Amino acid sequence: MLRIIRYSFADLIRSRWLYFYTGFYLVLTGALFLISADLSKVIVSLMNAILFIVPLVALLFGVMVQYNTREFTELLLAQPIPRRSIFLGQYLGIATALAISFLLGAGIPFILSGIFLSGEIWNFSILLLSGILLSYIFSALGYLLALINDNRIRGFGLAILVWLLLAVVYDGLFLLGLAWFSDYPLENVAIGVTVFNPIDLARILILLKLDVSALMGYTGAVFNKFLGTSLGMGLALTILVVWAVLPVSMIRYISLRKDF
Amino acid sequence: MLRIIRYSFADLIRSRWLYFYTGFYLVLTGALFLISADLSKVIVSLMNAILFIVPLVALLFGVMVQYNTREFTELLLAQPIPRRSIFLGQYLGIATALAISFLLGAGIPFILSGIFLSGEIWNFSILLLSGILLSYIFSALGYLLALINDNRIRGFGLAILVWLLLAVVYDGLFLLGLAWFSDYPLENVAIGVTVFNPIDLARILILLKLDVSALMGYTGAVFNKFLGTSLGMGLALTILVVWAVLPVSMIRYISLRKDF
Amino acid sequence: MIHLHHIHKSFGRLEVLRGVDLAFDRPGITAVLGPNGSGKSTLLKSILGMVLPDQGEIHFNGKPIDNLGQYRKDISYLPQIARFPENLRVRELIRMIESFRSQPSQSAELIHQFGLESVLDSQLGHLSGGTRQKVNLVLTLMYDTPVIILDEPTAGLDPVAMVKLKELIIQAREDGKILLITTHIMSLVEELADRVVFLLEGRIYFDGKPDELKQRVDEPNLEKAIANLLSGGHLTPIQPLDASSKPIKKMNGNVVQPQLKY
Amino acid sequence: MIHLHHIHKSFGRLEVLRGVDLAFDRPGITAVLGPNGSGKSTLLKSILGMVLPDQGEIHFNGKPIDNLGQYRKDISYLPQIARFPENLRVRELIRMIESFRSQPSQSAELIHQFGLESVLDSQLGHLSGGTRQKVNLVLTLMYDTPVIILDEPTAGLDPVAMVKLKELIIQAREDGKILLITTHIMSLVEELADRVVFLLEGRIYFDGKPDELKQRVDEPNLEKAIANLLSGGHLTPIQPLDASSKPIKKMNGNVVQPQLKY
Amino acid sequence: KLHVGAGQPFATIQAAMDEARSGDQVIVHPGLYRECPVVVNKSITLTGYGMPVLDALGEKEGIIIEADSVTIEGFEIRNTGYSYIEDRAGIRIKRTKAFTIRNNRLILTFFGIYLEHAKSGRVINNAILGKPLAEANSGNGIHLWYCKDIDIVGNLIRGHRDGIYFEFATQSRVRRNISEQNLRYGLHFMFSNDDIYTGNTFRDNGAGVAVMFSSRIHMLNNLFHLNWGQAAYGLLLKEIYDAEIRENVFQKNTVGIFTEGSNRIHYKDNDFLNNGWAVKVAGACEKNDFIRNNFIGNSFDFAAVGNMETNRIEENFWGDYSGYDLDKNGIGDIPYRPIKLFNYVVDQTPETIILMRSLLVEILNFSEKVSPVLTPAEVSDAMPNMHRYIR
Amino acid sequence: STGPQPISYGEDACNFCKMTIVDQQHSAEAVTLKGKVYKFDAIECLVHYVSPLDEATFSHLLVANYDQPGSLMDAQTSSYLISPNLPSPMGAFLNAFDDANRSAAMQTSMTGELHSWESLKTTLTLKNQIPQ
Ligand SMILES: Nc1ncnc2c1ncn2[C@@H]1O[C@H](COP(=O)(O)OP(=O)(O)OP(=O)(O)O)[C@@H](O)[C@H]1O
Ligand SMILES: Nc1ncnc2c1ncn2[C@@H]1O[C@H](COP(=O)(O)OP(=O)(O)OP(=O)(O)O)[C@@H](O)[C@H]1O
Ligand SMILES: [Cu+2]
């Protein structure tokens, strides 16, 4: 498996695309720093960008790489390599490449800015962690979509659709729902619904670090009790990990049953 | 050529992806109408979504379709069809499909809302026009990128990069430049720089018409102040059209010189 | 070495293999014949675990094959339709496959034998049809494995390469390997095959020596013999249709009596 | 009908065609032979305008070929490596190609002849290798055109389909068509070819009747004759290297004297 | 001077006081004194050397001052115990004037220093420490009831209900105190007029300062920090008039300033940093000025319900301002509208705060920016400053 | 969970006046039929909140028992005493007792006037709550 991961990783690197992706985050983070010297503001802006771009790019690259490596996969299937290693290895290769790319691109400017000396180090770690988890989650979803759909246009369309759904539409419906049923006690529902959308979950993880003061004003102090504690934090992280594991096990399931 | 356009169009329709795309705009526009009955407000909200999503989807589908129809292209090359018809036809097929999809999705709710009876019809047309122009511009760019890069991952990576640059980073860098050189008169530079970003141009085009100074941004304000509304609009529109024509003629140039 | 028990495989509603029992135990060359779409490639792929049968079992070296695929260390496989990552260079592809298999490889010698030195730095997408097939052959034959499975190995090869290939195949037989080959070129079968398996609509209609086949159809030319087999239309498979019943007799090399009506 | 004047083509630093002069005016079957990578497919593709020569001119029916490609109405072309949109169904693909060409098509008959009725609704990506080639043949042969160019038409075909194909080719010759065929199966050349063009490293080393070739090499078997040609290594192309000089003689059918040293 | 303590002329404070005359100084040496309540009914100075301890044994008050011109300094008073019935205090000042309470330490007193009907006194540099973990039943640190002209300077108050409580207390000054970890408010004004508080720190209280039903309060140069929770405000204003709120720093509070029914107040030169809401106007507020403040890093800069037309919002620096300054006069060319659509949504349905900073919310905010429908258009800074005010 | 919820003293805020709830003798709570819970720092705040609304939309109206700080009881059946000697957080001097005998007894020792839930709603107005 390690060989496959390494190969898939190297393949992405050779396409030089990763440099651009890293470069993009470098430029973005760097520019944010230049515009504002306030670390926490940079973190907020970066969070907005991350929650929106990481899932999109990861989805598209998951789809992309799956389609692009079909030939490669067929070659490997005749070699003495376990099937799951082939597919999971490819997936882990992309996901890790994306995660590292993101980590370097977003992390280097922060380190240069002396984050280690500031009190924001914890907020920053949560931000990076979320970005990494989202990279893993959404590249798995993309890879899965491509594995299921042989029609490439449909695969890509679905990926964009999934992104639109989770990044915008989901929250829209959620908001409407909350407004609609505002006569009912919704604190727990609100948290429950959030859990089903990894982007929301990641956002709240960061929010808990950044906007505690505002969140503390929330009725019923549900946040306090649920997410504000380290238990809640752990739970949120766990759910994110589940989000990453679920599509991966689907990939595994499907890959073990597919004919080539 | 018409047959190729039609075929390429039909191919997209068969992948059912277009329905989702149309549906997305329907939902989006519909939802905006639900939230607010104010037409000009809906137009601006929609503008925002359009400026983000239309370029992204058009780029990706330009790339996607080019890669996906390589086999198809090889089949056609042996048929009595002019080369440029094949490539331009395919490109026009996607672009038109995307444009129509957008037109229907964004237009129907407006028509239902009685736009024809209101004074906003002209603003609305500008919005639709911008969306359509962006569809054409960015699917041409995507198609071109895929035509130039045989490495699919690189092609896709570049497409996403172009989008990130033009839709996300560009303004940031521009603002940074402004902050940096704030002691110099920058109006001409601002106009010049805007010209290189069709997304910016489209936004200015809409905002000049709507005259929402709050949203115009620095470049928009400069446009307004130094060119006046009608000259500014004329200029923006012209450059947008140039933006559409340029990559298309590049497609033509390259397609006439490529071996298969 | 390789035992297939009652293999069934459908793609959607299309039944491609309908109860195939086969055994390959002795060294030698078996030609798997049959018209287009009869299921030859599907059969070979299911030995590789690339196609997963709906029913039946495949044993390799006495053990059922599994998804871990370690048994594939002992198999070299040449796919019929070779799909390569088109951007890769030949050298890179060979090195890559080598890196996934920690067995000693004879790629250098094969590259020399097929005269591929000059294209090592070409992208796979830019190769000519025959050169592509040569690369495909190098990738397959570079390991010393007891089983070699070749699906249409001659496609697109020029006469010189063809001669080379035949030499390699004969050498492999002499080394005591088990070879499974599909081809539509009967002269090749005649030249090489120790055993012929004839597949039609997912069933085995003949399994025996080439001479036996000619005898049965009373036709000295193998090509015509096969054509006769097909056009005659009076065929009966040598295995029962009923999937639940045991195969009449365990196939073992070429001892089975074909039950052809003609 | 088809005239190639001093065609040069390089891919990067690789010179694939180095001054090819050829003419195809008379009806009949020309076999374009040569080892893998010698430039056969490139030559055929440049007639189609798919590959654009660096130097030289190609005339079709007296007119230089152009990017508009209307002359392709008169050509049917079978590509060597058939790339299909893999999601399409066979029926859709055939209908699609028909829709781009407003000539009467004989697809239905060909489908019947190759027995493709049952796979019409299969996706192209799910076809077996031979079936794929049959579809490829149907797409090529469904129009009645004066010129037919077949690049390795027999690859993967089973004997029955092969017989059918030969019939179709012979029929086309009888209809007075010009056929260009590349193949590595010498029996096929022997059976069908009226003229043989031998290509090596981008130059033409022989252009004449098959019998002539055998005579030259003093070898009754064509396969061996070709092998001799290659392994002998004492070859001289029949055209000058110098691109600026005029061709010594206008090629016309098989009247050219090959200047082979052996 | 009368000395009290082991080995001193007087064994008990009471004994010394019985001897003392007005103007005398009673000096208490280190030790534990169990004679609470110590009632001071002469104008004397009661000085502890080396922090003698007065222990009220959980059921008495500490010191009760019933004479004018008394000074109490250097004592540790502890353990008055709690009661639902009576408000026990560490030090109680009853209807007197010109007192000084200085350098004492009050530990686990129910009420710390209780001033009723007192005048012209000073409470300086005392440490008043209640239960570190706030518990429902606790009194106020410094409690003023019908007082006038009191100086409260440099005290540390921790762990009470209200750190400092003013009820009907006028013309008094609260300076350089630290009031933290109090259950309810760091400083609380009820029906008190013409008071000033400057240079104080209010940290981690239920709310920093609450000013209610009071007029002409000046609030200068204070730090309101980390007042977190559902009902947590840096500064809570209710029914107050003609106040000055200047040069304060509001940092990381759930709500920086919450104001309701308060008129003619000048909010000037304040810094609002990283609060949940910087300013929340709950209605019926008229003729207030919000001028030259810095709004930086707040989740929401401004929230308002009701008519805001008579209020002035000008020349503030808004961290989220994205306008431009074409004529380069340092003032943005387009007005800034600090109320986002999402503010409004959250006000209506508090649960929606869970959607904060989502892409959807950014889009909604953007669209509302164009032509406000739900948010009040009059809440707008027509002359937003381009640069942060440095102070 | 459609029942009443315990009040977190020092943390929860009064739904009416926004102040932090600290007084266990005077807190109050209202629960709607749909399950939404509102908490109050003083009984007077509950009264002001509920008065303009339809009481039928609440499943619970609860007030703190003066004698058992921290425990809540039904507002409609409780007995109330407004006494100048028993201050309450929002200045209404309003206290609740679990039975009429007990409140009458308190009235004799502390003076003041007795009220029922209904009479409370009519006598208590925002205006007379603020002294001065
Ligand atoms: N993945 C697939 N999905 C659906 N049908 C398939 C798939 N793979 C193969 N088939 C069908 O199974 C049948 C047998 O295919 P197979 O490739 O085994 O034939 P073959 O005997 O190798 O033929 P050929 O001589 O042409 O290579 C064909 O009809 C083919 O269309
Ligand atoms: N698009 C291309 N880019 C680069 N090189 C190419 C390209 N197409 C063909 N070539 C090279 O040109 C040479 C001739 O290829 P061509 O396909 O014409 O050979 P061929 O004679 O048809 O061989 P075969 O018998 O294997 O089909 C080969 O070396 C091939 O690698
Ligand atoms: Cu209240």
Ligand SMILES: [Mg+2]
């Ligand atoms: Mg096959």
Ligand SMILES: [Mg+2]
């Ligand atoms: Mg070829």
